[in-house]
Amino acid sequence: MLKRYSIRAFCGAMALCLLPDLSFADAKSPPKSWIDPDTGHRVIRVTDEPGSASLYFNIHAYTPDGKQMIYTTADRGIGVINLSTFTAKPLVKGPVGGGPGAVVVGHKTATVYYFKGLKGDSHYGSLWAANIETGEQRKIADLPRRAGIFSINADETLGAGSYIVGDGEDYNGRQAGQVAPHPTAEEPLDKKTKMSRRLAARLPMVIFTVDLHTGQIKPVFASTDWIDHLQFSPTDPTLLMYAHQGEWQQVEKLWTIRTDGSENKHIDPRIMKMEGSGHQWWDHDGKNIWYDLHIPLGMISFVASYNVENGDRTWFHYAPEESSIHFNRSVDGSLFAGDGSDAPGARWLYLFHPELVKDDRSLGEHLIQPGKFRAERLVNMSKHNYHLEPNVNFTPDGKYVIFRSNMFGPTYVFAVEVSK
Known part of the structure; x- marks a missing residue:
């Protein structure tokens, strides 16, 4: 995947910042849940097995009824998470x-x-x-x-x-x-x-x-x-x-x-020269393909969509400090999420509220619909090493954003509540 920033020295400094008042010293027993004091959102550690991970952000991981989610186990096998109880069990032994x-x-x-x-x-x-x-x-x-x-x-x-x-x-x-x-x-x-x-x-x-x-x-x-x-x-x-x-x-x-x-x-x-796009995914209803768009790379950034039925396009602008490796959209289309990045000030999980720019009788046909993101921080990721991509996605009911993180050392699957 293309990285748009290379600032390891900055990341090292950020890693000195303190996360919530947690017992990070005991890597063997990280907390099961906590309220992030910087955001007010509750975070839940979903898996107990070090080395377990959620899937890549655009891979379908949920059962048709929306009640269970697949994840990968430490032995490169497959496990199942019950989304009502956040309990996990093995399904297929690895590798x-x-x-x-x-x-x-x-x-x-x-x-x-x-x-x-x-x-x-x-x-x-x-x-x-x-x-x-x-x-x-x-x-x-x-x-x-x-x-x-x-x-x-x-x-x-x-x-x-x-x-x-x-x-x-x-x-x-x-x-x-x-x-x-x-x-x-x-x-x-x-x-x-x-x-x-x-x-x-x-x-x-x-x-x-x-x-x-x-x-x-x-x-x-x-x-x-x-x-x-x-x-x-889909x-x-x-x-x-x-x-x-x-x-x-x-x-x-x-x-x-x-x-x-x-x-x-x-x-x-x-x-445009040096324009770049990628990290694409399908909408839940199959009408739009969404992707990360930069015109040019590293300067002006959007989460953009292409409608496969009529060719319509929508571009939501986001700020440099909200740069994320991956974005995703809730099933009902009302919210987006981003998993943050090594960009300055961007070591957070984000909730994005999309806002369209009102059209005042523009001239022209088949124009791009502009918009912007109003960002809300979900999780402080200053302890996360971004060599591992968090890969955010919404649960089907829209109540949680699922991600993987090494903020406690080993990788685990986490869920953060969308509502405070």
Whole structure:
């Protein structure tokens, strides 16, 4: 992911600031809940197992009834959280996974779909499903070489994934089923270097679907661009979003395509030099794709949307001190959340109240609807190390924002109440 600020010295100074009056010295027994004295919001530690974590911000983690949430366990397995009691239990023993999107919950049934690598050969793996209610597990399909599954469609008939053709080295180490290369003392592969090398490699890739009933694999689209972050629409089973990966200003980022390979469309054409966009997600109703937009990078920032039905666009401006690695939107659309960042003054979890700018008879057609965020701080994150991304998302009922944090040393899953 693109980092827009590099201020480790500032972060070190911020880490000296005190969080709430908690017993941080005892890392073995962090508090179960507290009221953040800087924000007035109650924070709950949801998991007890050090090393447990919530999913990436745009991966569907909730059962269709909104009562349970999937998380990953310390042994790289899968667990289930009851959202009414915030109690957690294991579901699938680890290790599972192998890449982003390797664990995702269906929109139609209480089923979690996950990737399992083949022991002894990281080039091969398979797609599995587990019933969240009964724990029953079943294998769906063996996947192509160097493949991973990223998303499940709305009616749970198809999974979508990608694979690299041949033996070209994946410098970024992100392709599911692949082992990331180890940096050497002579040539350490930092994140920016890995991304630049991976983009320049022009490795041939294929987007494919897998039939969840028959296991049939079907190619959808082939490219030598670096393709990643496949996300099915939560309501349209044939519509898939994907991203061109790389540094944001260097790629034509966001695209949609049909599962039959038709209607391949670039949805965020650049209008300015050094413009960058990314960290995209679908609205709950499948009408809008939201993403982080900078024109140019590091100067003016928006959370922007594209309506897949009519092409309408909305841009909500946010201040530099409210910069977040990821944003998300509540199911009812009334609120946004941000997970903060290393930017000066931005080490907070944020609640954003969107406000549209009133139109006073503007001239022109198909204009962007402007707006701004009114920010409210949710959690003081001065003790959090942002090498770990908090990945905020709202619970389906809108009462909590879920995130992961290492503020006590090990990583745990947390929930913060939206209302004070």
